[in-house]
Amino acid sequence: MKKRLMLAGLMAGLFLTGNLVNGQSNAEVEKIPEVEKLLKKMTLEEKVGQMAQVTIDVLTIGDTPFDTSEPLRLDEETLRKGIVDYKIGSVLNTANNRARTREKWHNIVSTIQKMAQEETRLGIPVLYGVDAIHGTTYTADATFFPQQIGMAATWNRDLVRKGGEITAYETRASSIPWTFSPVLDMGRDPRWPRIWETFGEDVYLNSQMGIELVKGYEGAENEVGEPVNVASCLKHYLGYGTPVSGKDRTPALIPDIELRERHLPPFRAAVEAGAHSVMVNSGLINGVPVHASYKMLTEILKEELGFQGLVVTDWKDIENLHDRDRVAKTQKEAVKMAINAGVDMSMIPYNFDFCDYLVELVNEEEVAMSRIDDAVRRILNMKHKLGLFETPVTHYEDYPKFGSKEFEDAAYQTAAESVTLLKNADNILPLSKDARVLVTGPNANTMRPLNGGWSYSWQGNLVDEFAGKYSTILEAIQNKIGEENVTFVPGVEYNMEGKYWEEIPGDLDAVAVAAKDVDYIILAIGENSYTEKPGDLHDLSLSDNQMALAQTAIESGKPVIAVLNEGRPRIIREIVPEMEGILHAYIPGNFGGVAVADILFGDVNPSGKLPYTYPMYVNTLVTYDHKPSENQAKMAGMYDYESDFAIQFPFGFGLSYTSFEYSDLSLNSESISGDDELTISVTVTNTGDRTGKEVIQLFTSDLYASITPDVKRLRRFEKIELEPGESKTMTFILTAEDVEFVNAELNRVTEPGEFEVSIADLKAKFTYTR
Template sequence: MVSLAVAGLMMGCSSAQGDEASAKVERIPEVEELLAQMTVEEKVGQMAQLTVDVLTVGEDAFSTTEPLRLDEEMTRKALVEYGVGSVLNTAGNRARTLEEWHTIISQLQDVAMNESRLGIPVLYGVDAIHGTTYTAGATFFPQQIGQAASWNRELVRRGGEVTAYETRASGIPWNFSPVLDMGRDPRFPRMWETFGEDVYLASQLGIEIVKGYEGDDNDVSDPTRVAACLKHYLGYGTPLSGKDRTPALIPEIELRERHLPAFEAAIEAGAHTIMVNSGLINGVPVHASYQMLTELLKDELGFTGLVVTDWNDINNLHNRDRVAKDAKEAVKMAINAGIDMSMIPYSLDFCDYLVELVNDGEVPMARIDDAVRRILNTKHKLGLFETPVTHYEDYPLFGSEAFTDDAHKMAQESMTLLKNEDQVLPLPKDARILVTGPNANSMRALNGGWSYTWQGNNIDDFTADYSTILDAITAKVGANRVVFREGVRYDNAASYWVDEAYDIAGAVRAAASVDYIVLALGENTYTEKPGDLHDLTLSENQLALAQALARTRKPMILVLNQGRPRIIRSIEPLMKGVINAYLPGNYGGLAVADVLFGDVNPSGKLPFTYPLYANSLVTYDHKPSEHQARMSGVYDYESDFAIQYAFGHGLSYTTFEYSNLSLSNTELGKDGKIDVSVTVTNTGELEGKEVVQLYTSDMYASITPDVRRLRAFDKINLKPGEEKTLTFSLTPADISFINEGNSRVTESGEFEVHVAELSAKFNYTE
């Protein structure tokens, strides 16, 4: 295999391996018949994707004038003259009604299929990442980081099913989801779009959401399914600076060990499309890497679906990354590297350049045919030739109580109780409560970005019927028992980030008359680059509010409503209870109140390591040398694994006892397996759910092993006094790793199994 270290020497080149990738792509007779009739211009048009604002009436290509309507001249130019094959996004950066979606997509399909020479339907795509993001009235689930906190495969799959149904109800067959980037750096502004820091957890939940979107058999012609789009291939989530779309330095051993497995698992699960990383790895833009896109993705992993760029990223090869001397060379690089469709998103210059490149022999016709075959195959499998647009009247469950119950349940199971000193929680319903903090009365903060608008900043236009944390607490105990003082508020007019000390003194005065304080802190909404930050510590104003309230000596419960773990070291000791709510969606306020008052027993577990210091961002699966205990005396160095809360941590209102850890064998052979059994007993007085987590440690290996790795998990429900025995199976593949030669191996030696505080050892021999 060609090493990633030489990827920089291979930008935009092609070889026989590209032919190998093309040969794997399915030959569908109807598609082959179309391909044989298409001109170069028609083929190139299929490889182009425009944002819908370009095709609507507005002041320019970047805007849409209300009421929403197509610009007929521009639409015909794009879809008929240029044969553009795909459209994305929402017009005017706002959610649309089912009726608006049906009208605009029907009109686009009518032009594409009835006025173009070959009548090829448009492939419409949208970011429906925690529900059908851009449709008014859709069911919103927690963002992916909250879904990961549930550790519930069934709920994640169900969320995918509901989202697919409601996205198809909107007339849209292609969903730019899930995000399979690894959430291993809390500074990264898109961490909340991931399933967290662990390879196994992300891989398992990635499989579930793909199956939720596409169905068990991946039959996306089913009008209740959509084509999934895995993003952002590959290594997008760990830039060196922690800021979005900035360079990453990731050795091949790390790419293969941490970043590739979730994509590989989702490809094996049948996902139809992939979106590419907008950034650079080791100085090479992924959009220009033949090695990453063709050799690794299409040849080695055998991906036969559609590969689409992210926003404007071919142009970025010239404008931002400076590896192409002009826009035309950027197109050549990207298409020859293995890109099938360009999210342009505004200009048709891409089409003109690519036609010229083909005619000049700079881009092989075989590469064009391969890309167009992948695109047309996707359209055919989606059933777009027969049903170019679905009708919302055929989707009676859209926004139904059954769907909202699913979203509410997911929000409940995502709630993670991190601290419960002196069993302060659950709160009594006859208590008087001060509700305070900038996130206490905000639907915007509960949902996060990609909610009705890109930044989630106009959310109040759509969420009047949902409950904030304040609303939900008030509904539980009555308005006469709740006092609300914001204390700190976000200055939305100034910046997504700015908050101001609105009335800290007023909040302190209000605390005099209450029994408990519920303090809702965290972040305002952000998406992508606007979420970049310089300091991971929670804002000074929010810390000041917490410190001022602590002086009242009233027991305080901190509710964290945030997309990533902000540093709370200075105020955490002041809290009796801490709940991490993440970005729980429209039913998050209800879920927070459910847990606060004990109507729901919390069962969420952290899908990341919660950092204690901004300069100590280490994941649970670290190397032994990253955890060297502090020594007293002269050498009092700060090299310990200093964290606020551990990966997988989460408390319950009941107690669980683990016992009888046993292995079916203490020797594992090359073709064998070991069954690991453990008994879990609910020793408390309440029914509760527990996430049983199995880890292994490789005691010695040819490269330094990780301290431990998650290998299996299951979420179970136990009534008081009930016990269950669970059995997990381990195979040699489960304890394999990427070695110094960048190959996956399982080496002979001793391994240790960990479940809760129990452990047992076995040996692997070839």
Template sequence: MKKIIISVLAATTVIIGFSFFTTKKSQKEITKIERVEKLLSQMTLEEKVGQMAQVTLDVITEGDNEFSSYEPLKLSDELVNKAILEYHVGSVLNTANNRARSTEKWHEVVSQLQEVATTQTRLKIPVIYGIDAIHGTTYTAGATLFPQEIAQAATFNRELVRRGAEICAYETRASAIPWTFSPVLDMGRDPRFPRIWEGFGEDVYLTSEMGVQMIKGYEGEDNDISNPLHVASCLKHFLGYSVPLSGKDRTPAFIPEIELRERHIPAFKAALDAGAHTVMINSGLINGTPVHANYDILTKLLKEELGFDGVAVTDWADIDNLYTRDKVAATPKEAVKIAINAGIDMAMIPYSFDFCEDLVELVHEGEVPMSRIDDAVRRILNLKHQLGLFDTPVTHYKDYDKFGSKEFETAAYNAAAEAITLLKNQEATLPLKKGAKLLVTGPNANSMRSLNGGWSYSWQGEKVEEFAAQYNTILEAIQNFNGKKNVTHVAGVSYVETGKYWEETTDIPAAVQAAEKVDYIVLCLGENSYTEKPGDLHDLKISQNQIDLALALVKTDKPVILVLNEGRPRLIKNFAKDMNAIVQTYLPGNFGGDALADILFGKVNPSGKLPYTYPMYANTLVTYDHKPSEEQDKMEGMYDYESDFAVQFPFGYGLSYTTFEYSDLTVSSTSLSATDELTISVKVTNTGKVTGKEVVQLYISDLVASISPDMKRLRGFEKINLKAGESKTVRFTITGSDIAFVTSDLQWTVEKGDFAINIGGQSDKFEITETKKFGQSGQML
């Protein structure tokens, strides 16, 4: 990576993105800058280094050791004083004992920390508390949990995504916490990766659009994070984290520079342009270099080229990993030197204070320049000022009367209802008639844990049942809608907790026997909750136990409705063809069961669309925006060596209980320059009998290019609601920069030539009459 990046980033002259130091500063901003500079001039080296340190909550609580806490949770005066008064620690993260806390407890904890920091330290600098609030306020009991990001992407509804982030910000502030480690902007281009569900799927445009909506929701339209309804967002994981060669978490990725710029930078750039205040760094390696050690990515790319003036924070213990795991540092102290000089501003230590001692020594020894320390601390102090922590170090839960409200729950339900995706509906099996006799079976049928996934009340989501008992599982929601007497439940396959998180047990004959007396089988398959390394896979196929259950139930000759509840697309080729209907719920959150039941019985018309390509085979893990050479079977004269682009379901696919007809595709011009605007319009009509929502998707194909072009790319989408018989005209406006790609000179470029448009089966063409370059970051040259 170093050899590639240095050559291309050294020539960069364009600085883009949001900047705290704008040319036109308000008096309020000037005052903050002056306060920061005054503080910085007064700080000792030890105080500065402390601001760069972040410890986990267990380190400063009463307990047997720094890895766990006693219950009920209580801060240790001795350990808090050690962290804040002795080591001058400026940030705390995470929960204790890996479990959610009440708003009252959070207020107590954060208040005590701020009391020490703002009254007992020499310079009265508040701490900043950060939390992984990624689909709602993860670690607060009673908070509103939304669908995970992959499901939010399936809504193709910008407004729903933004509203979810607004509510998460509100409830995180109600928990006295001003900083969320979200959104995840990693590209979900490999379904093997255990964190694909934390992001918005495989498409660059969709991820960029949804990421911007989350930033607006968290930080507000004007990014005023001092507003007590807003929080600072944190983009993660910069950069290229989600495409390791093995598909396993925190293992090496090999990413050509063109791919890095075209697929992985754009979503982060869009979020930075939207004003995001902080960035978390990729825990893995790119082309052999750990990203936490990569000056060219952290400083040259992120801070200089992309103009990022916020805080770059490590992921969990990742400076230590340079020594313990990656072997690019001979000692822990050398690891600190490498990471800080590369551009890290704040370190998730998270347990040991050795980082502070090592960094102080490194500065005294001349191995880390004071200018690098001052730069990092200035960014951290700016963030604290921007959050208003110097004026209001703690927000109070009593000021947030909408916490966990019906209004917020309705928003979470709506997101789940629009995410759930109908993938197959043979002979109109769905919707079901109320009163039908049903067997609800499968390991995911009666589990809140599997509906929510990881980062739900605990890291792996294993404590969900303890905190989410008041919500409805799939089984309970179906019983509520259809009547308990009409619903039989036999699991067939069950998840059982073990020392290795969980495993499956089976009683398939019992499920087969129960199927004899019902009209339909609702088969709920998928995954239990996981994230990060515990989610690594050797086999992308759905488990053999679940395959066996599905095949056994098919033999009963009863109609089978497959409900998928999974964080990534597990292979279902063995039995998908035998299913009468297939519904993908993803990880829909606490209201996923209710939303699914309403869809199964027709109260809600499904409108979700796949945000990834659902693979059919283990060796067809190809995204929709692939190169023509992935489809050589279509070439005349070629033999069929199983080289076709064989997928279970394509990106952007999803059925409805109504039908939509596209017509009258028009373009404002068939020939235009690279800077002209092109308006594309299409008429969409609901030709069915019920109201439905449709995602209108604009795809554009570059027909000939200097680098083999993608078969097609999503360049726009709008979700519309149409009553039966109603029509609407949808318009998209694009320019050359919207259809540019990265050429061999690493510049975003639109080349003259022909382009094809496709919207809902309607097609047309237009011509670009000139070649135009837009620079490495897409800025007009």
């Protein structure tokens, strides 16, 4: 079979910054005639300006770059300094970290583009970018979907693509053509505060959902010039999601073999899907900042993967090479390192020093003009493909579907399919609509944790200001069964005016008293909104306050149904046995409250599946695709070690209000070789009494290999809907390439030997021969 050599020679480690002169590379970039003509006209200063990106706060009226005066107004003097004097090519972000109306966005972007067109020599349009990551998160009245971890929990490709399409439409309605999404970091460490921005722990699930979101944003054929599409940005390349400490932007130690086996494939898949830009990992891997790695940015991304688009830094990360990481003795040296490594655009974001330094470096022959031309070509190519030269600003009046019921219905459907039923003792769920319930917990009556970070503001702290028309979990339950049947006692509340993790303990005695007069207790627990460094934590356990509230509910003797509204799986080991029901809602967006209520009371049959392994202990943070030695439960001899695979709920798990039976697993052959295809079929039957959706998950296991194989790996999945009594036979096709792995020589290979296919509790074996 075909073997793909993953390293062009094994002479150097993955993270060498490179010894090639002045960052020159062999990567060939598409040459568009209009761009090439423009490139020949440009001065060095004009080229360098295209590589600069500043935050909008720098260009507005205010006391400091961090504090824009309201109402938001552009400062003509500083705008002219940026656009005319420094010829900057890109602007990002939203002023004062808050959502704006479509009208305000149109006014701001139009003013910037007007100056670029009329007051610069070449009239090159500015490229505006924003973090539209689960909807157009900085535009008032936009449609909000579940965060990526919830989208992954749907296991529904169509819903993920539709979410991307709607987000693109509404982002263009906001006059913005570029979104910093999707996140393709691997969510393999529950401690990491950005795990909810990922598609979870699995390589294949991440790759498939990443493709769908790229196509949703950019169009089926990546026609980003269409006025309903935007350019996507893959982030954070590469290996950002598994720092040793679990805390954001802290060092990672990742062997080359692990980077290539787990972290690179989703980016490879999204690059092959046509993504137009990539954002760089802010962290260090094996002691080297990725922003300074020629090997990572040029040899692997641009040459090996053949990436044609632009590479942009993350926030202030060139400056961090000097200020934080201490690999550059000066800021000027930091610019040299990053640009020669392969960075095309610097998210500066607060000053114009980058431009001055880079001009000096080129004049001093420390950075080659060919490297500058390569970067600017990539930037101008994207602007050209986006249609900015012809239409630098789209107008909100041309987007009548913005915030429409059609879009809201899609967001609701995605939220409903994301919610995952983890426990349903004695089929206690769904509850009767005649039931009397006590709703308690800090997540019960606020929209903030339903939306999470990057929602109207960076940390999600402005959600209640913008999301008043939507229903909290409490309000949705009241609307469902009537206020007279619902008692609300918070028990614990978040300090909405302080740090996100601070909690205000409530009156637990009041909870106990209220429980006496109800049939069930709905316990809404989890986390408040956060992202990045503010989300770092020392302990993955659910807070003491919330655990005490849960114990109070349990001790009441009434059945307790927990609703987990959290961005990462908090440890709940002590209360799980006492819960009658557990729903995992993740961060479901503005329609999460309604989706939860509809599932609790049976209007929707839950169909979500876990996109990560839910841990049981803080020291058992192991993924499903572990090595066999991770599970040595009982060693021979007199000792019983705590060495089992102790998890709370497994990857891919999720219950339904109906039941499904799998049968007739069959393979078209017991042996394949070369480029043969293996056809696998299985029959799924709905054996319950209501319609339900089921996710068929196909795993393979390499039974013996030259390096220890993973216990199993997800290779295919499909979500289907079945009526009661209905059966469907599903067919999947695998090739040898689908079961290959990265060996000790960093080659992707499929070795001859025996493999096992598993779907649900069914298994079958096949052999691969060369």
